Amino acid sequence: MIPVAFDYVRAESLDEAIAALSEHGDEAKLLAGGHSLLPLMKLRLGTPSVLVDIGRLSELSFVRDEDTYIAIGALTRHHDVQHDTIVLREAPLLAAVAGRIGDPQVRHRGTIGGSLAHADPASDLPGAVLALDGTLVARGPAGDREIPASEFFKGFLETTLAPSEVLVEIRVPKGTTGHSYQKFVRRSQDWAIVGVAVARVNGHVGVSLVNVASTPVRATAVEQALASGASAADAAEQAAEGLEPTGDANATPEFRRHLARVLTRRGLVEAGL
Amino acid sequence: MSILGNRVLRKEDQKFLTTGGTYVEDVPLEGAVHIVYVRSPMAHARIRSIETSEALESPGVVAVFTAQDIDLDPMPPGAPFANRAMTRPWLADGVVRFVGDMVAAVVADTRERAVDGAELVFVDYETLTPVVDASTAADNPTLVHEDAGTNVVLRLPDDFVSAGIEQVAAEVDLFEGCDVVIRQRMVNQRVAPCPLEVRASAAKWEDGHLTQWSTTQAPHSVKDTLVQLFELQPDQVRVIAPDVGGGFGAKIGGYPEELFVAWVSRRIDRPARWVETRSESMMTLGHGRGQIQEAELGGTRDGKLLGYKLTITQDAGAYPNFGAFLPVMTRLMLTGVYDITKTEFSSCSVATNTNPTVAYRGAGRPEATAAIERMVDIFADEIGMDPAELRRKNLIGKECFPFTTAVGTTYDIGDYEQALDRVLEAAGYAELREEQRQRRDSGDTKQMGIGLSTYVEVTNGIPGSEFGAVEVLADGKARVRTGTSPHGQGHVTAWAMLVADQLGIPVEDVEVIHGDTDEVPRGVGTFGSKSLQSGGVAVHQAAERVVEKAKKLVADLLEANPNDIELDKENRRFHVAGTPSVTKSWAELVEASGDAGLSAEVDFAAPGPTFPFGAHIVVAEVDTETGHVSLERIIAVDDAGRLMNPLIAEGQVHGGLAQGVAQALMEEMCYDDQGNPITANLADYAFVSAAELPSFETHPMETPTPINPLGAKGIGESGTIGSTPAVQNAVVDALSHLGVRHVDMPTTPIRVWSAIKEAKGDR
Numbered sequence A: 001m002i003p004v005a006f007d008y009v010r011a012e013s014l015d016e017a018i019a020a021l022s023e024h025g026d027e028a029k030l031l032a033g034g035h036s037l038l039p040l041m042k043l044r045l046g047t048p049s050v051l052v053d054i055g056r057l058s059e060l061s062f063v064r065d066e067d068t069y070i071a072i073g074a075l076t077r078h079h080d081v082q083h084d085t086i087v088l089r090e091a092p093l094l095a096a097v098a099g100r101i102g103d104p105q106v107r108h109r110g111t112i113g114g115s116l117a118h119a120d121p122a123s124d125l126p127g128a129v130l131a132l133d134g135t136l137v138a139r140g141p142a143g144d145r146e147i148p149a150s151e152f153f154k155g156f157l158e159t160t161l162a163p164s165e166v167l168v169e170i171r172v173p174k175g176t177t178g179h180s181y182q183k184f185v186r187r188s189q190d191w192a193i194v195g196v197a198v199a200r201v202n203g204h205v206g207v208s209l210v211n212v213a214s215t216p217v218r219a220t221a222v223e224q225a226l227a228s229g230a231s232a233a234d235a236a237e238q239a240a241e242g243l244e245p246t247g248d249a250n251a252t253p254e255f256r257r258h259l260a261r262v263l264t265r266r267g268l269v270e271a272g273l
Numbered sequence B: 001m002s003i004l005g006n007r008v009l010r011k012e013d014q015k016f017l018t019t020g021g022t023y024v025e026d027v028p029l030e031g032a033v034h035i036v037y038v039r040s041p042m043a044h045a046r047i048r049s050i051e052t053s054e055a056l057e058s059p060g061v062v063a064v065f066t067a068q069d070i071d072l073d074p075m076p077p078g079a080p081f082a083n084r085a086m087t088r089p090w091l092a093d094g095v096v097r098f099v100g101d102m103v104a105a106v107v108a109d110t111r112e113r114a115v116d117g118a119e120l121v122f123v124d125y126e127t128l129t130p131v132v133d134a135s136t137a138a139d140n141p142t143l144v145h146e147d148a149g150t151n152v153v154l155r156l157p158d159d160f161v162s163a164g165i166e167q168v169a170a171e172v173d174l175f176e177g178c179d180v181v182i183r184q185r186m187v188n189q190r191v192a193p194c195p196l197e198v199r200a201s202a203a204k205w206e207d208g209h210l211t212q213w214s215t216t217q218a219p220h221s222v223k224d225t226l227v228q229l230f231e232l233q234p235d236q237v238r239v240i241a242p243d244v245g246g247g248f249g250a251k252i253g254g255y256p257e258e259l260f261v262a263w264v265s266r267r268i269d270r271p272a273r274w275v276e277t278r279s280e281s282m283m284t285l286g287h288g289r290g291q292i293q294e295a296e297l298g299g300t301r302d303g304k305l306l307g308y309k310l311t312i313t314q315d316a317g318a319y320p321n322f323g324a325f326l327p328v329m330t331r332l333m334l335t336g337v338y339d340i341t342k343t344e345f346s347s348c349s350v351a352t353n354t355n356p357t358v359a360y361r362g363a364g365r366p367e368a369t370a371a372i373e374r375m376v377d378i379f380a381d382e383i384g385m386d387p388a389e390l391r392r393k394n395l396i397g398k399e400c401f402p403f404t405t406a407v408g409t410t411y412d413i414g415d416y417e418q419a420l421d422r423v424l425e426a427a428g429y430a431e432l433r434e435e436q437r438q439r440r441d442s443g444d445t446k447q448m449g450i451g452l453s454t455y456v457e458v459t460n461g462i463p464g465s466e467f468g469a470v471e472v473l474a475d476g477k478a479r480v481r482t483g484t485s486p487h488g489q490g491h492v493t494a495w496a497m498l499v500a501d502q503l504g505i506p507v508e509d510v511e512v513i514h515g516d517t518d519e520v521p522r523g524v525g526t527f528g529s530k531s532l533q534s535g536g537v538a539v540h541q542a543a544e545r546v547v548e549k550a551k552k553l554v555a556d557l558l559e560a561n562p563n564d565i566e567l568d569k570e571n572r573r574f575h576v577a578g579t580p581s582v583t584k585s586w587a588e589l590v591e592a593s594g595d596a597g598l599s600a601e602v603d604f605a606a607p608g609p610t611f612p613f614g615a616h617i618v619v620a621e622v623d624t625e626t627g628h629v630s631l632e633r634i635i636a637v638d639d640a641g642r643l644m645n646p647l648i649a650e651g652q653v654h655g656g657l658a659q660g661v662a663q664a665l666m667e668e669m670c671y672d673d674q675g676n677p678i679t680a681n682l683a684d685y686a687f688v689s690a691a692e693l694p695s696f697e698t699h700p701m702e703t704p705t706p707i708n709p710l711g712a713k714g715i716g717e718s719g720t721i722g723s724t725p726a727v728q729n730a731v732v733d734a735l736s737h738l739g740v741r742h743v744d745m746p747t748t749p750i751r752v753w754s755a756i757k758e759a760k761g762d763r
């Protein structure tokens, strides 16, 4: 549980962080809440030679109401997402999802930006932002770039962020009329065996699935079935369409597909469909 | 009024809840080197070569040792009767036998540098086929230990018969007169003990004297081993077990990792220390359980159980330790609380390329209870009788004690029917069954299960005595020295209560010393729920003797007859009966006693073990769509004889229930078919947490044992023994109307879901 030796840079500003990333390239990693990165380093599965700590950049910790969407700073802790009044009012799915992450310690350290940038397909927030059709704002040496959530996740622990880019803001639309997060776990603090996020926003229903592929995925067949008038129960039957989940000690691929269907149905019903 | 029987708060908790106590890792040791073991990533392989030169050049590395450097005899096998060819070497000698087997020891000036150095030890392995599945290990042509010529470690009863320990049992027609005989294969899975404090050890030599710090349940046995290994005199070795953060049976003996630290320290002439990581602990601290059970139970249609047969394959792991011996304990408790007159038992303990198994909370008895309690439920289902009713019909009656079972175990005392009645009443059993019926009728996706278990277990089962001493100090306070070695059990409070009860000296003024072989001359330690009924009784009797001595002294001083001397415990003063104005205090007596002092030592050997019992009911809700089980209620009636401190007893029951639930519902140490552990951290291994547990409804019951003067039996393991089958039975009970007859532990969602599917004939 002791990482390989590394250099440590504490960024005093966002610009400093970007400069440090540009200087060290692939060798460097941003350190936010550290709750995904540090465990990997302690197991020596991750061996960055430079850590750029952005943990104290208060400019990245905020929630703003921006007319048609809300903006959440990348460094906002899970606990704050869970309890923020703007999030609770305008994007209750995110608050509910944040409240289901790990345990209180994890929620007080982990950040929404870290969770998205880490892109673990078993993590909760990526699926929620995807179901909400969110937009991610990244800043690099060349300035800001907006990335739709649907184009952000590239593969297992892989995103379309460039090595010198910092994820600064997550935007999700206002106008939620129903939502649900169905997280299937054995123990309350576990990662999802399968998770289903449902968001009804401005007349559209977004459904995404957690831990059934190498990235979080949209349940497109379910969304289409609903759009063409299918009942929640019938639409949910499509949830495993095209999925080829992996098996592990907790679930076979077949069980994961089954759970995707059951949880989608329950999620749709809870979201008022 | 005696303090015994009161809910006295634990004195030690202030420390544990604030500073966290002093554990081996906290012991300062100037100039100590740190050891990191290079462990095998393979379950079974031949070592072609070990390259250590790069590690030796790594900054801070002081030495790297491999098998060829060691000039110390290996520790004898931890399993009685084990084949000597299965002895564990200090470091793997030519062959590695499980993932985690130690190959080299890297010694450096800091732990960080030792970890870095360990990465630079390169081992060239030639892969061998691993023996992973215990059920086929006995006949597997691949041998874990070539030289042993077999994978079999211990066969019962055969090996005991050929050793002359027992006779060949007479042939019986086991199921004669039975209308129904049911059969079931059950897996009592391997679990990882997961004490909060992982293993740690430190050693220092001074002028030929060794001081060894160890996180152990039995410091004196660690000392004996060290004396033997290093060929020293007993007064040359001191073993200290400071605060110990849990053991659950897995920390009874000394492990090679720990004792090797002393060898390293001597070899390089510097203090040395070692502490393992959590993953290391989960892979290499001894595992618990690990039985495959084939059971048959026969009886009549009206519910009289007549014959029971249990055949066990016990997974002993790569180097047979106490785990190989667990079936002996299982056999001892074979028929549980039932009067079943005909039995047959056989077992085969086998070596496999996995981590060795050891004692774990209950050690062989939970396995016995799990088997019989599951079988009784299946039998009830088969003949259509309520499982509570079937149990009642077969319980050993309270008038029958002492009672000798068909396997020859003599139970001290019990009232099983009362325990059953109490738990049924506390649970509101009839209403629960009614609610269950309604849920079944409504076809709800969430079904309700009601699980019962009536158990009896054996505590203080290993013959021998335990040491206890009481001394009154010059300031009128008292000091206890005990051979028990608490690691969570609250002896500091409980033993102080025993002294307070006799001497009147308040609990806060009684110091309890344990876990230091220089301070405590003899001791056995703490395991097998033995401490109160052995070491506690010793302290109790020593306190009685101190009072006797004091009375004699007072009689001398006041020129009276010792029989007329009274101790006014409230005021802590002695006086002659009838003249309470002339008194002597403890401090005055200590002064008057001169060099002799006022103390007593007792080695108490109980005339036999005791048999705590109880009855548990678990109410579970099972989601039949997802297989998820949530526990609604746990109602536990536990009888451990006279309760000295019901608060501490309740704490033991709480922990035991949680651990028992964990085995039934959550935990399993898994290996893949190549022998790789796949649950070697607390993310993958489903260690139970408070969030998965309902509030416990505990109901103490007190049937004092005649075996010892305190009337006390053990309570440390009861919760674990009773609750596991109650949970498992509840899960199956929730599904029995769907045709499900058995679900192996842990009853995970996938297992429950698969069982329902199979019952429906989907597969």
Ligand SMILES: Cc1cc2nc3c(=O)[nH]c(=O)nc-3n(C[C@H](O)[C@H](O)[C@H](O)COP(=O)(O)OP(=O)(O)OC[C@H]3O[C@@H](n4cnc5c(N)ncnc54)[C@H](O)[C@@H]3O)c2cc1C
Binding pocket: A029, A030, A031, A032, A033, A034, A035, A036, A037, A038, A039, A074, A075, A100, A101, A102, A103, A106, A109, A110, A111, A112, A113, A114, A115, A116, A117, A118, A122, A123, A124, A125, A161, A165, A166, A167, A168, A189, A190, A191, A192
């Ligand atoms: C015991 C435990 C239980 C957990 N349970 C859950 C759970 O149930 N569900 C769940 O979803 N998660 C869980 N987590 C993970 C937790 O939510 C993490 O906090 C989160 O995944 C990562 O956020 P972080 O701020 O800690 O990121 P860090 O660990 O600091 O960083 C993670 C990665 O993201 C990069 N990164 C961080 N911030 C940025 C940024 N602004 N821009 C670009 N890259 C960035 C880092 O360089 C690193 O590669 C658990 C963690 C632990 C330790």
